[in-house]
Amino acid sequence: MKYLLEDTYYVALRELKKYFRQKTRLLMTLIQPFIWLTLMGNMMTGLTNNPIAANFLGTGNYLTFMTPGIILMTIMFTSIFSGMSIVWDRRIGYLDKLLAAPINRAAIPFGKMLSAAIQGVIQAGIIVVIAVILGVRFQTGILGILVIFIIAMMVAFILGGISLALAAKIKTIETLMAIVNMLTMPLMFASNALFPTNVMPSWLKAIVKINPITYAINPMRSLTVTGWSSSIIANILIIFAIDILVMLWTNWVFVNAVSE
Amino acid sequence: MSEIANEAIVVENLRKVYSSNGVEAVKNVSFSVHYGEIFGFLGPNGAGKSTTIKTIIGLLRPTDGKIYLDGVDVLKHPNRVRMVKGYSSQESSLDDRLTAYENIFLQGKFFHLSNEKIEKRSKEVLEMFGLWERRKDLIESYSGGMMKRLDIAEALIHRPKILFLDEPTLGLDIQTRHSIWNYIKKLREEHGMTIFLTTHYLEEADELCDRVGIIDNGKILALDKPGVLKSQIGGDLITMTFGNEKEKVNAFLEKLKTVKDVKSVNALDNNVYSLVAEKNGDQLIPKVFSVAEKEGISIESIRLKRPTLDDVYLTYTGKTIREAEGSREEAAQQRVTMRRIRR
Known part of the structure; x- marks a missing residue:
């Protein structure tokens, strides 16, 4: 227990050093949200010209509606792949080296989850800057943006954890990719990230209700579009509870998977 | 009890059955390694060498048996032997997108050493293995031999008493292998380190080891000095x-x-x-x-x-060193190792 924090920090440090060293990847995380925002934003302006649609979205600017969705989508597609590093570490023997060292074993998944969370905040920051340049105004200002970052971090932490738990069991990168891809699409599209729940059929509404991503989108959208409200705290607490559960679950799966 | 206290490694009736596939990889193996000795396990792939090493250093839980390192029962007191053992796996387990220094620094941190200690010791071991000048280079640019040297250097950062080397020269060319051998000999000569290694190269066992155990199908078939083993068969x-x-x-x-x-x-x-x-x-x-x-x-x-160790091997196992069928995971791992080394 004594070394858990320290060990977690150094496991995360290793991942982050590599993250910042990959210039192309960093560039892509910049370009991708830019394309999404300009392309989708322009495509959908026609929609917001219709006053009824604008009413559903809660804003006359689709870009403003969509920005939280893009933030979540980008961090989702990155953090859900953090399990890949465990598969690779296992292949090259790095995992054995870690397990042979006197570190707290929980620090291995937690460190990688922490690194996913930090990468998530960096991406969220980039998207916020791009969105502001494109004319999006955040209702709750700087403080609201900070809360958005915290939520982004928490979501990246959850998805990183799920990905790591899967990777602890699955030993080939190809299988992991297939499963992860199968997961992200429904998580994204069965949420209110890109479209308001009001316009969805009732069966989809039901799925949206149990999708954890929804509880991240809701407060983010309030902070961006409408302003402070008490439901923001409630939603954040739900996400936080999921964080704790995923932490426990991932650690349990990981420790079981590595002890033969 | 006296034997346990006076030996670097004591293994008694070790058995390991993998719960995933029920394979009995190690069958009732007993041996001990003296302090300051280079002890080797010689056998083909899949003979149970790596399983034995991994069980001794605590990466695998034994199904049965007792293991003592430096006089300590490792199953009862795993924490007491953490700093006693150093381990270098057969895969050259380095992060190739980090520099040599970053790799060794992290290794030091995983052993909870202070920054000053890591700085001092990493200079020591990197110089010893002739890598100090290249410490700021990414591992990507390293040759297979350099990677192996760094891997062994890393295993020494916490100054272990007993060093475990799993296939230290797997896939390396003959000159590189000789240079790795010299480094291993130096460790023993200058630091009196106890070294337990596995190999499927006969020349390696002959050149390096004070005593060799010939292992096949999870059993020790013969165990003695290479010279004695050779003279036994004629x-x-x-x-x-x-x-x-x-x-x-x-x-x-x-x-x-x-x-x-x-x-x-x-x-x-x-x-x-x-x-x-x-x-x-x-x-x-x-x-x-x-x-x-x-x-x-x-x-x-x-x-x-x-007579060569080859003849000895043939006598005991009834076959020459062969490529045995390992698990798929093991085979894949070995392919990755080979790719990394041959680059």
């Missing part, structure tokens, strides 16, 4: 041809049989004669010459053949 063999007529040669051979340390003399095909030495075939050759001179025999050719 002495040195001297083959000769002569430039004299048969009767004279036969008389000479009778004389030879009375020389000390000569076990037997036989006629082979094509006028070739063989002499089996009890021991020290090289010291017997001058004696053969002096007898020949007295008898007026002219020796046309003479050759000394010593």
Whole structure:
């Protein structure tokens, strides 16, 4: 227990050093949200010209509606792949080296989850800057943006954890990719990230209700579009509870998977 | 108890059955390794070498048996032996997108060393392994031999008493292998380190190890000094041809049989004669010459053949070192290793 924090920090440090060293990847995380925002934003302006649609979205600017969705989508597609590093570490023997060292074993998944969370905040920051340049105004200002970052971090932490738990069991990168891809699409599209729940059929509404991503989108959208409200705290607490559960679950799966 | 306290490693009746597939990889293995010794496990892939190492250092839980490191029961007190053992796996487990220094720094941190200690010791070990000048380079630019050297250097950062090397020269070319051997010998000579290694290279076991255990199908088939193992399967063999007529040669051979340390003399095909030495075939050759001179025999050719560990291996396992079928995971891992090394 004594070394858990320290060990977690150094496991995360290793991942982050590599993250910042990959210039192309960093560039892509910049370009991708830019394309999404300009392309989708322009495509959908026609929609917001219709006053009824604008009413559903809660804003006359689709870009403003969509920005939280893009933030979540980008961090989702990155953090859900953090399990890949465990598969690779296992292949090259790095995992054995870690397990042979006197570190707290929980620090291995937690460190990688922490690194996913930090990468998530960096991406969220980039998207916020791009969105502001494109004319999006955040209702709750700087403080609201900070809360958005915290939520982004928490979501990246959850998805990183799920990905790591899967990777602890699955030993080939190809299988992991297939499963992860199968997961992200429904998580994204069965949420209110890109479209308001009001316009969805009732069966989809039901799925949206149990999708954890929804509880991240809701407060983010309030902070961006409408302003402070008490439901923001409630939603954040739900996400936080999921964080704790995923932490426990991932650690349990990981420790079981590595002890033969 | 006294044996446990005086030996670096004591393994008693170790068994390991993998719960995933029910394979019994190690079957009731017992041995001990002295302090300051280089001890080797020699066997083909899938013989149970890596499983034994991984069980001793705590990466795998034994199904049965006892393990003592530096006099401590590792199953009862795993925390007490954490700093005693160093481990370098067969895969060159380095992060190739980090520099050599970053790799060794993280390793130090995973052993909870202070920054000052890591700085001091990493300079020490990197210099020892001739890598200090290249410490700021990414591992991507390293050759297979350099990676292995760094891997062993990393395993020394916390100054372990006992070093475990799983296939230290797997896939390396012969010069690189010799240089790795020299580093391993240096560790023992200069630091008195106890080293337990596994290999499937006969020359490696012969060159490095004080004692060798031949392991196959999870069992130790023989365990002794390489020299003793070799002499057990028969002495040195001297083959000769002569430039004299048969009767004279036969008389000479009778004389030879009375020389000390000569076990037997036989006629082979094509006028070739063989002499089996009890021991020290090289010291017997001058004696053969002096007898020949007295008898007026002219020796046309003479050759000394010593049994190799290869012959020993063949005798015990009934086969030459073969590529055994490992698990798919193991095979994939080995392919990755080879790719990284051959780059």
